[in-house]
Amino acid sequence: MNAISAAAARTFPALLRRVTYVAPGVLALDFEAEDGGELPPFEPGSHLDVHLPDGTVRQYSLCGDPADRTTYRIAVRDVKGGRASRFVHRGELRPGVVVTLGAPRNNFAFEPAARYLFVAGGIGITPLLPMMRAATRAGTPWTLLLCAPRSAEAPFIREARALGGEVSVHASEEGTRLDVAGRLRDAPADTLLYCCGPERLMLAVEEATAHWPEGSVRFEWFTARSRPEGEVSGTFEVECVRSGLTLAVPPERSVLAVLNDAGLAVPCSCEQGVCGTCEVAVLEGEVDHRDSILSASERAANATMMTCVSRAASPRLVLDL
Template identity: 50%
Template structure:
């Protein structure tokens, strides 16, 4: 993989509206009226929500001149969604970044999309792309109840809706027990849903699974190298060597040294701090890279990942 650096965006809220219980949609345009950077299905943008930076999936039309995101209110969270719901208003300007795509739509003979609640957002442009390309797809969409499930009136193609208060939880054994040959399965939603699907996918032979998370994968932050230990990193551009003690993150050490690495979630889910690695063995603790991508050993997320070797050489 090649790390992608994105520019800061100055955005204006062109429209804000409630689209489901606890969910608002924002239409964002460039504050200076210029064209926004292009994007593809699966992409997200960063938004500076007060003191926090949060990532939201783009759920509009890539051909449109505006970005559309949907934000569910999360009162127990760290405050980003409350800022969007309670403070941000139409006409306000907001700083963003991106777009960045850690969840791209691959070519396939057919698609199975599985959404849990607000996880429907990245799947909407994917389904639209599949329909334009004449590719067979179906969607299974679960949620607490219909009132809380956004975009119910904008779902294309073969759709099965599963409000929990009416029909119970999604029947994952029926959905993904053994997908058809050539099927790409895309899933986004709460961690229990993703974990349950990943467990079932372990026995698949001829299907591929793609997931996007809002929180770290269970056990990811524990790492593969056991207890945290100190290590060194060498900056390829200058040869400078930095010591990373056991109790500090690589991202924090880079920041103290004045090395510019953009970051956001600091839990290995957003991809903002992706950094190239030229030598050394990485202890991957992110929830983004596939096993094959981790095995390639060429990028890491310094907010959470560490080293399994005494030294890493970073492409910085």
């Protein structure tokens, strides 16, 4: 997990250079620096904020080559009612337009391993592509299991195959749905698994690997995890030691909203617990972690919380604000 970072708030203008068809309903967008210079560096697993013309902000994984400092590539899926879909797939965001981007951040760090297993659902392949490229460059064996409704809809499949690992496509509507538990049962013990895709796939991988050593399975969530039905949370207090404020957080409001209403200006982006922008240090109290970023040990350490979704499991939280 990144340290709480001022970089989260950094933005810069970038030129949308190209829009390329990838697969049905998926377009790739290539951005360059507005002045033609180098872009800030990124690592495999990084994502960035894209500020859409209506002022909303969406996060996308960088799926290009980190060694190419001139281009950022992201992929946007056509989602019914999605804001980015409207701008990208309906042609409102065209090549030549200048867009505000946030500096890349990484909550899905690529780490050295003896072998990698990448499990992706559809556009969930995007953060994994730079990892496959890095693994190939390092001479480390890797396998990709890519799931899609139909094999023709598997995004970036040609690019993944060209990277030299073992690639298999699992198409649910063609009778080759991935048997997650069966496929993961025999994975070698030194495997590091990275997974990104829809919740159903991620939960299946999580369940099948529940007994794997901590840290050997990494997930990147694009959207918030579902919460248990009927879950309730009472009012609790947050004490902000540096500003001397104590605030009540009612059940229907987030910690983030309460802090920002009090003028504390906590930065935020996704408001779904998936990007890490609103992370705040916790000095006392027990957090009810509801984000999709922190690992089990980071949750247990209770040192930080994502204020957009996480709440208190104790009557009071003391925050370093």
